[in-house]
Amino acid sequence: MDYPKEIGGLRWRKTSSLKPINVGEANARKERGEEEEEELLSPAARLFHEPNFNVYIIAILGCKTRIDPDLVRAKLPHTLLKHPRFSSLQVPVEGGKEEKQLKWVPSAVNLDNHVIVPPEIDQSTFAGDADAGKKFVEDYISDLTKTKIDGSKQPLWDLHLLNVRTSEPDAEAVGVFRIHHSLGDGVSLTSLLLACTRQIADPDALPTIPTPRKKKEEGLLAGRGRNGGVLGRGFWRAVVAVWTAAVLMWNTAVDVAAFLLTAIWVEDTKTPLKGPHGVEFLPRRFVWKSMSLDDFKLVKNAMNATINDVALGATQAGLSRYLNRKYVNAGGSENDGEQNNSLPAGSIRLRSTLLVNVRPGPGIQAMADMMEKDTEVKWGNWIGFILLPFTIGIRDDPLDYVRQAKAVVDRKKRSLEALFTFSIAEFVLKLFGTRRSNALSHRIITRTTLCFTNLVGPLEEIGYYGHPLAFLAPSSFNQPHGLMINFQSCVDKMTVVLSVDESTIPDPHQLCDDIVHSLELIKNAVISSHGLSQS
Known part of the structure; x- marks a missing residue:
């Protein structure tokens, strides 16, 4: 997999102290030599591997504090990597049909290949220019859109941790998730990421997501119901039902x-x-x-x-x-x-x-229970x-x-x-x-x-692995549009x-x-x- 090596004159390398980590029950079974049933990718998931529809989801997490890479690495095996899609390769099926088929193959995950930390960012480079840090992050993410992940060699996701202060209020660092759309739809993936967060005021509590309220019956039905008795209400309910249909x-x-x-x-x-x-x-x-x-x-x-x-x-x-x-x-x-x-x-x-x-x-609670x-x-x-x-x-x-x-x-x-x-x-x-x-x-x-x-976000202040979030900004790239607009609420x-x-x-x-x-x-x-x- 290729990553941007130089942005704005700054070069980076992966830190040598970070060792590969095997995670997940699937990895344990693999190490014990036990057989694991391999599941074919759904037709919709295969659709996102077509050359003109090879879509990636981007989730930008603005943090109020500097991000501790070791803490993130320690938490991932117990949360995100519990989901089998995040610890499985996408491997071609041998002897499959004429159309290219892929299957999910559980695999050991080397976090060195997934948690990317540019260590040589000098904050003094951005001194006196409030927008310089944000421009650096924008350039970094833009360069990510020029590369792709080889799903036959590692699971199709990565997380980039940029300890760069941006012009957004309270944003001292930025985490950037890049997730291939074949792993799931945007709503489910957002729920999965939020299930990895906890409320700042109550570190054991999941975020609360508002749900739409159903409107009470109004107008014709309610008015007729008051004066027409049970029979009248039933008649007008039937009229409204037919009209609605x-x-x-x-x-x-x-x-x-x-x-x-x-x-x-x-x-x-x-x-x-x-x-x-x-x-x-x-x-x-x-x-x-x-x-x-x-x-x-x-x-x-x-x-x-x-x-x-x-x-x-x-x-x-x-x-x-x-x-x-x-x-x-x-x-x-x-x-x-x-x-x-x-x-x-x-x-x-x-x-x-x-x-x-x-x-x-699946909601946040279902995702948390799964993990x-x-x-x-x-x-x-x-x-x-x-x-x-x-x-x-x-x-x-x-x-x-x-x-x-x-x-x-x-x-x-x-x-x-x-x-x-x-x-x-x-x-x-x-x-x-x-x-x-x-x-x-x-x-x-x-x-x-x-x-x-x-997309609707949490009502309370939340933290991602202990890092309080200042904002959440999801989007995607490689879609056949020149413009995509996303709104995301957060507190x-x-x-x-x-x-x-x-x-x-x-x-x-x-x-x-x-x-x-x-x-x-x-x-x-x-x-x-x-x-x-x-x-």
Whole structure:
């Protein structure tokens, strides 16, 4: 496996004092010479080994203290490596079918190859420049996207520990997980990583993740129920059920038709945000910025929306602002595009591909039980597509972006689009094989503009192996998009993360700032229109 050897004039080497460690029950059985049943990779996992879909997940952990590599190495065998996917090779099946098949083979893990520590970082190099440390980390991660891990020689993950102070508040060091997508979907992997953390206030307690509350029955059903008695409530309940089913069927049919039309010929408008053909083979740059989660909650409560609605609305506003500036500059104007509308005449078709795990992912408690008690958990990549349209335009009222986002999301909630698109992809995969299924997925994604996700994080201050976290920033690379936008909450912060191809978006920090500034405008508009206090 190759790693970046030099960044910004600084060279590093692996420390010679760190010895190989054999971990896990699978390793013990292997040493005793006992046979271990070898499991084939699922078709979805094999899909992520196709050359144009070789996706890696990146998780950036900002720590409030310097990271102790020896402590991390001591904890890994008792937590993460308890999961068989993190201590297994992916080896080709001999005499398999014409299509390349892989199997999971339990293996001894040499942590020297997985815990990477650049020891020669001189903090004085960054003295007097608050952004220099963050630039170093960005460059380091960007170089990681130029390399890959050989799954036939070692498990497909690694952890890079960078004791570099960044410009993020309280961030004294950064840990960077790189995990191949064949090991699992993003939600499950995030749950697994969080299951390795504990609350700072209670070192024995797992983090608490908020769960969405079910809304009480409202409107027609509730009103009729009060006056119509038991029989009336039953009648109106049946009416609502029939109407809900009809809306669900209609929305699903429309969404599946849009999915199929996209596979055939419908494509997003060519804009400065849309990556070129083959963008999945280009290196990526990751930029991120943290905002106050209270600002999202203020807008959410005032507009009877969700945090996801607010994140999507701020993203639509930020993309509109960014694109408007690009078209202004293309016209040779000195205006920065904040006031005048310079977007092309007519509507811009701009969609996000939202990948959804159609099988509920294992929670943090289930992951913790698996690592502590050797219990089994459901695992794998069960992924469906949702095509999420973005509204691009310059609005006089910033709150319109959130209203439009809420309308789109509410409609998507009344659709089985993800389940049906998963079923279509699964049907193609079983009938025609991995290559045809990959071709379908790749065709859909490349005809859209970006990927968007929003993940819910812990409510309390947490620590990763005793290191308090300042922020959490997940993303991915090698996907067939020039832009990926992730939102991740963690205690009182919301971090927006951009994964970009710099040939498509040469100024990712500007785009990130546009999204952050758009949230500020939306918050100020809510305060002004609702007469709220800024406190």
